[in-house]
């Protein structure tokens with residue numbers, strides 16, 4: 001019988017981070033990605049919150065991450081005509097409260113780094129592999145790709161994004177077929193990167209608030225990251241690919257709305273390097289796993305990116321799943337024999353869902369609330385956001401009361417020590433992972449888990 005092996009469908013951020021976590025746990029895996037290659041220029045910003053920085057530390061990725069992330073300190077809130085009405089040190093406070101900083105990456109660079117540093121990448125990361133079918137039986141799975149290739153393993157992780165094929169295939173076998181409609185779109189996002197315009201202030205995150213829209217612009221080391229949210233007349237569950245004309249119409253509509261006191265949408269658009277327009281779905285499907293298949297990342301918890309929690313939740317889910325799988329394999333001692341029953345796997349999946357679903361729900365809800373407040377969805381939100389928040393230093397107040405508790409709940413690999421542990425006054429619910437305390441260790445030694453920062 002071949003050893004226990006996980007087949008990860010999707011080589012986006014969640015699939016890659018799952019690969020890193022499994023590698024640390026010494027669990028074999030492959031990643032099947034439908035794209036032929038990764039475009040390092042593609043994507044806007046992708047920020048990590050301190051709970052994810054802890055995991056990057058455990059995965060030995062921190063040093064390299066430090067070279068490519070941009071620090072953010074302040075947030076400047078504006079109205080559409082470019083009037084700045086509130087400056088807060090929100091992002092600096094995140095580091096003060098939690099020890100680790102808020103780190104802003106270029107998505108393309110972050111994915112490239114995760115791919116480059118993937119242990120055993122040459123044998124494990126397969127591109128041009130669009131998964132079209134999954135066959136499961138009591139002893140394992142066989143994943144079939146569009147080119148006819150087949151990959152055998154013990155279980156599947158569906159990390160194939162918001163329109164997950166794995167989710168559809170899983171639900172087809174279950175009684176909840178209608179549930180694939182769990183994702184709903186209220187906002188459309190037009191996002192991308194632009195040249196570092198001269199009057200953009202490094203370390204500042206600009207956010208424009210208005211009726212039915214909001215804009216964000218983060219200033220990175222080598223570019224600006226822009227994001228326009230436009231509220232649809234009514235929410236939809238339909239999918240849509242935007243045409244060039246629709247994108248131009250959106251730019252025209254917001255051309256005079258300001259991203260910063262000095263730059264309007266028109267200015268940023270003229271300086272753009274890369275862009276994309278898409279529905280920003282929100283949702284939390286009821287079913288998270290079936291048979292030997294489990295979902296991960298945007299496939300199972302999708303939120304608006306206003307708070308920057310999407311990938312962070314993918315990281316938390318990958319961590320929790322890895323901890324559970326590793327424990328199962330240690331207890332059953334079958335890692336090398338491969339025969340783990342579907343029932344045993346489902347026990348891990350159920351525990352994982354019980355832990356992660358309430359956390360992800362809070363992240364989806366907080367993101368949804370924030371998106372609607374800054375887009376002045378109603379008069380109450382508008383008054384609070386425009387007039388009360390600045391007087392109370394509301395950004396920092398909301399951070400302390402609503403966001404920090406979610407950060408504090410952050411999960412870590414329970415078998416890998418943290419080499420750069422940090423903590424602030426908002427203490428971690430899971431304390432520092434030290435050599436002597438990690439799961440499965442004896443006499444200060446880590447079993448089955450590496451602790452080096454140089455993998």
Ligand SMILES: Cc1cc2nc3c(=O)[nH]c(=O)nc-3n(C[C@H](O)[C@H](O)[C@H](O)COP(=O)(O)OP(=O)(O)OC[C@H]3O[C@@H](n4cnc5c(N)ncnc54)[C@H](O)[C@@H]3O)c2cc1C
Nearest residue numbers: 010012013014034047131160161297298305308310311312
């Ligand atoms: C503008 C913007 C800004 C954001 N900013 C942040 C932020 O600051 N912080 C944060 O935490 N999150 C942020 N997010 C959210 C974050 O980008 C997502 O949560 C994250 O990309 C989800 O990763 P994923 O791997 O689950 O899905 P995806 O990124 O969608 O990746 C899925 C992968 O699966 C592949 N795939 C799909 N179908 C198949 C198939 N059948 N076979 C094989 N492969 C397949 C795809 O090609 C893709 O590579 C942002 C999102 C947007 C749009």
